[in-house]
Every structure is written in C-alpha cells, then in structure tokens.
Amino acid sequence: MYKKIPKNTIHRLPLYLSVLEQLAEESQNQEEFFHSVDLEKLLNIKNSVIRKDLSYFGEFGVKGKGYNIVSLKTALKEILDINVIKKTVIIGCGNIGTAIIKYPYFTKINLEIVAGFDVDPKIIKQKINQTPVYHIDRLVDFLNKEKIQFVILAVPVHASKFILQDLITKTDIHGIINFTPISLKVPKHIKVINSYISAKILEMYFYLKNTNA
Amino acid sequence: MYKKIPKNTIHRLPLYLSVLEQLAEESQNQEEFFHSVDLEKLLNIKNSVIRKDLSYFGEFGVKGKGYNIVSLKTALKEILDINVIKKTVIIGCGNIGTAIIKYPYFTKINLEIVAGFDVDPKIIKQKINQTPVYHIDRLVDFLNKEKIQFVILAVPVHASKFILQDLITKTDIHGIINFTPISLKVPKHIKVINSYISAKILEMYFYLKNTNA
DNA sequence: TAGATTGTTAATCGATTAACAATC
DNA sequence: TAGATTGTTAATCGATTAACAATC
Structure with missing residues (x-):
C-alpha cells in the first residue's frame, strides 16, 4: 500500500511494462541493461519523469549502469499485481x-x-x-x-x-x-x-x- | 484554434457532452436549464472545474439561471468539431x-x-x-x-x-x-x-x- | 580512477479549488 | 428587489523538469 502516487504515474506504469516486455523478448541476454534515456526515446516520456515514477516504489536501478531489463520487468509486475491471477x-x-x-x-x-x-x-x-x-x-x-x-x-x-x-x-x-x-x-x-x-x-x-x- | 487548453479539460469535454445527450433525451422541454452543481453530482467533477473548463471556450451560461441543455450541447458539439463528417x-x-x-x-x-x-x-x-x-x-x-x-x-x-x-x-x-x-x-x-x-x-x-x- | 546514470532535490509550471463580484 | 448561479480571480495544491550529488 503506497500513499500519494500521482495518477499520471499509475497511467504510465503499464506503458513501461509494455516496453519492457518488448525489450525482454527482443534480447536474448538476461543480463542486458538499458537506461532511462533509452526509454525516453521509445515512449516520449522524459527520463526524469521515468526515474521519478519508479522512485515511488523503490530503487530498481544501478547507478552508472541503468536498469536490468528482466528485474525491472519483474518489479513492475509486482507493483501492478500481475502475478496474482x-x-x-x-x-x-x-x-x-x-x-x-x-x-x-x-x-x-x-x-x-x-x-x-x-x-x-x-x-x-x-x-x-x-x-x-x-x-x-x-x-x-x-x-x-x-x-x-x-x-x-x-x-x-x-x-x-x-x-x-x-x-x-x-x-x-x-x-x-x-x-x-x-x-x-x-x-x-x-x-x-x-x-x-x-x-x-x-x-x-x-x-x-x-x-x- | 484555442491556445493552452489543459489536457484534462479536453478529456472531460466528451463526458460533459455524454451527460448532455442523456439529459436532452430525457427532457421533452427544449427550454430546460440545469446548472453546474447538477453536473457535479452526475459526473463527480467539481462544479468549479466544470465552469472553468467551459470558460476556455466562451460564455455558455446565464448568470443566476444556469445552462440551457440544448444550447450547451450544441456548443460542445461545435467545440469538439462533431458537426463535420x-x-x-x-x-x-x-x-x-x-x-x-x-x-x-x-x-x-x-x-x-x-x-x-x-x-x-x-x-x-x-x-x-x-x-x-x-x-x-x-x-x-x-x-x-x-x-x-x-x-x-x-x-x-x-x-x-x-x-x-x-x-x-x-x-x-x-x-x-x-x-x-x-x-x-x-x-x-x-x-x-x-x-x-x-x-x-x-x-x-x-x-x-x-x-x- | 574516469565515465556514466541513478535517485532526489528544489524550482517551475500547470491544474484545482473556494470564494465572490457580476448579473440574470 | 431578493435569490441564484455564472465566470473569474487568487491561493493552493500537485506534477514536471533540470540539475546534481551519490555511487556503481
């Protein structure tokens, strides 16, 4: 139970997940990283917005390196409660x-x-x-x-x-x-x-x- | 061509129209008025938001009386460009x-x-x-x-x-x-x-x- | 270490709201 | 005129953004 998540953040979370699913399919490498500027280009959402949105729920990235595709995908699924049928x-x-x-x-x-x-x-x-x-x-x-x-x-x-x-x-x-x-x-x-x-x-x-x- | 209409205002305009269509169907009387507090109750949108949204496009109400259902409906259709096929x-x-x-x-x-x-x-x-x-x-x-x-x-x-x-x-x-x-x-x-x-x-x-x- | 990108801050921008003067 | 509700203002609230310290 989080408090005070902006409405727009909630709207954007499914978009992030959608892109991550695509990226995960395209890349064979489980260890692949990407960063918020990549995501900005794909979604036309400012990289600072993306990082702030994620920050409401925890720290999912690695400084200097970016986000691991698979683990961020997993985290987003947890946040959106997708794992429960x-x-x-x-x-x-x-x-x-x-x-x-x-x-x-x-x-x-x-x-x-x-x-x-x-x-x-x-x-x-x-x-x-x-x-x-x-x-x-x-x-x-x-x-x-x-x-x-x-x-x-x-x-x-x-x-x-x-x-x-x-x-x-x-x-x-x-x-x-x-x-x-x-x-x-x-x-x-x-x-x-x-x-x-x-x-x-x-x-x-x-x-x-x-x-x- | 209007400038600087808030995104959320644009999202709400179709809702207003939808309610007005309903109201217009339910009432036989072409001269019927309603006011922003009525609309607030139907849509859970604050009456001041409704009035402000409309004010971006002109003055459609009558002070002390409210809005004529038919003419506001017509105005909204014009704003949303529905009259052109x-x-x-x-x-x-x-x-x-x-x-x-x-x-x-x-x-x-x-x-x-x-x-x-x-x-x-x-x-x-x-x-x-x-x-x-x-x-x-x-x-x-x-x-x-x-x-x-x-x-x-x-x-x-x-x-x-x-x-x-x-x-x-x-x-x-x-x-x-x-x-x-x-x-x-x-x-x-x-x-x-x-x-x-x-x-x-x-x-x-x-x-x-x-x-x- | 040098380079890179995160997470977070503080400033800016935009939207909502309550209140009220205007006026039908 | 008295009552009512608009259109608008100014204050408040919330979201976006750029910038940067932290750190991998």
Whole structure:
C-alpha cells in the first residue's frame, strides 16, 4: 500500500511494462541493461519523469549502469499485481463484449474471463472461446459466489441503468471497467475506469481541429 | 484554434457532452436549464472545474439561471468539431477491429468508417456491415486518395511495426487511435491516442491492490 | 580512477479549488 | 428587489523538469 502516487504515474506504469516486455523478448541476454534515456526515446516520456515514477516504489536501478531489463520487468509486475491471477466477467456479449472475451493478451496479465452475461437467448448457453455465457439474471449470484472484484461492462446504454443498480446494491464489487458511452454514477468505494471509444475519437477530433488550423 | 487548453479539460469535454445527450433525451422541454452543481453530482467533477473548463471556450451560461441543455450541447458539439463528417479506416479486422466497425454510436459523432484493411483472405472482399474490407497492400493508396486524417489501428503486435512505418513515411495522416498493446513511436506531427485494453485492466489491478489493503 | 546514470532535490509550471463580484 | 448561479480571480495544491550529488 503506497500513499500519494500521482495518477499520471499509475497511467504510465503499464506503458513501461509494455516496453519492457518488448525489450525482454527482443534480447536474448538476461543480463542486458538499458537506461532511462533509452526509454525516453521509445515512449516520449522524459527520463526524469521515468526515474521519478519508479522512485515511488523503490530503487530498481544501478547507478552508472541503468536498469536490468528482466528485474525491472519483474518489479513492475509486482507493483501492478500481475502475478496474482484475477477473475472477471463480461456483462454484455455483443460485438465489443465478445471481442474482449477473445482478446489474446489477457493471459499476459493473468486475467481470466470466467463468464459472460447477456439477455439474448441466441448467445446464452453458448461458449465464446472457453467462456460460458449465462443469462443476466444469474449475474448477481455469480459475482457473489465467485467473489469477483471487478467487472467489465459492455452493454447497450438502455440496459446499463438497472444493471448498475444491481451491481451497487446487491454485490460487493470494487471496480467497473466501463465500455458504455455514458458516465456511471457509483458510490465512492467503487472505482470506475472509463474506456469508451467515442471519447477517444472525440479527443482526436479536437486535436485535429486545433493543430491543422 | 484555442491556445493552452489543459489536457484534462479536453478529456472531460466528451463526458460533459455524454451527460448532455442523456439529459436532452430525457427532457421533452427544449427550454430546460440545469446548472453546474447538477453536473457535479452526475459526473463527480467539481462544479468549479466544470465552469472553468467551459470558460476556455466562451460564455455558455446565464448568470443566476444556469445552462440551457440544448444550447450547451450544441456548443460542445461545435467545440469538439462533431458537426463535420469525419472519415476513417480500421487497420486490422480481427475481433477488436470488427467490433469497432459495428460500433453503433459512431453515427452520433458523425464518424464514418469507410474501409477496413486486413491480410486474411477469408475476410478481404467481404463486407462488415456496410464497410468493405481490402487487402492491406492497398492501405497507403487508399489513405492518400481519400485524404483520411486519422486511422484506427487494431492489428496484432507483430504486424504493427511495418504498418506504422508505411503510415509515417508514405501517408499524410495526423492521428492514430491505437488499440495494440504496444506504444507507437511516431514523429511529433502525428497524435497517438492509446486505447489499449490491458492498460485499463492494469490500472484497475493497481487500484484494487492499494485500496483493499 | 574516469565515465556514466541513478535517485532526489528544489524550482517551475500547470491544474484545482473556494470564494465572490457580476448579473440574470 | 431578493435569490441564484455564472465566470473569474487568487491561493493552493500537485506534477514536471533540470540539475546534481551519490555511487556503481
């Protein structure tokens, strides 16, 4: 439990890990070092920011030498709690939900999608990859029984309201990754991470409008 | 062209719009007003932040009364440049790419996905919804001919490198929305917006680890 | 030892906030 | 007019940065 980690630092940690995974794959040599200026070039993040970010969690480098790729990777995995297997469910198995279930990179971060939920009888009782899909009526019981900590919400807008109510009042989840294009009102013990696509597109619109001119 | 808009302000603008769309749908009355404290409750963003964000772009409220829902919505659409139809393509029509093509909310933001690109002969020449899928060999020509300003990249990691090189050296795009789980190194006239799912999940891991303890 | 890069400091820069004058 | 809420200010808070002592 760390205190006072800047939000932006947390956003950057997965980026660091992503680059380290790449570097570790590319290099055969387990003893290979790299340094913060290398990482700056790869990520366009200032080397001093990188070193400061890491310093919140400990000292991972060797002065005059840099960081060992493998051991920093290991440290970051520990910080991000990747070594513990996590279970989650997808609520809403439409296009987005199904794509997430099939997403091939979750094994890398030890995430298991143990079930999907939907209302469409054509989808229910089928399996998407290895993942069973149940009727959404069974959602609350499932989450409680399996002690799921966070869910991925990928339902249409009109369905989100009553599902959210159930999640808040009848389960003990602590996090929602939200792919719906609306903002969710939740009590403050629940962390919502918005990942809706339109917002990213709109950010791009704004950027394009205000740099070409 | 505005200058010096804080990054976080730009992140929040789509959220404001999203809530305004909801409010506009729920209320029949075109003349309905609401105020920044209402919005604070819906979004957990302080009312003073909301007012300051809006103030970068003009004065949209009426003192003592609040904001007219419809006219603020209109103003935000103007700021985010939603009224002009945009065209883009999806590079990589696997699970994620296909889900994005089928995403139903893009009409709301005037986005048209005019083509998909892939290497898989099983996918090429089919249509996903109304969208044709071409071989990736045709990508560069297509982008140049259609004057596409930004692309959505949803290819597997191993494919991203050489595609990125083509995009940088042979086209005139100004933006990439990146769904691959790696960071893209681009010249600074190209804006990359990362939307990769694992990063969101890892953020959630970190949060769960450090609040339950 | 000389060279290099870390971890950390202190200064700068930017964003948030509470408060309130302006005004509908 | 009295009440309400905006738009804006100035103070506070937090994040970035350059610089450098520490040290491998």
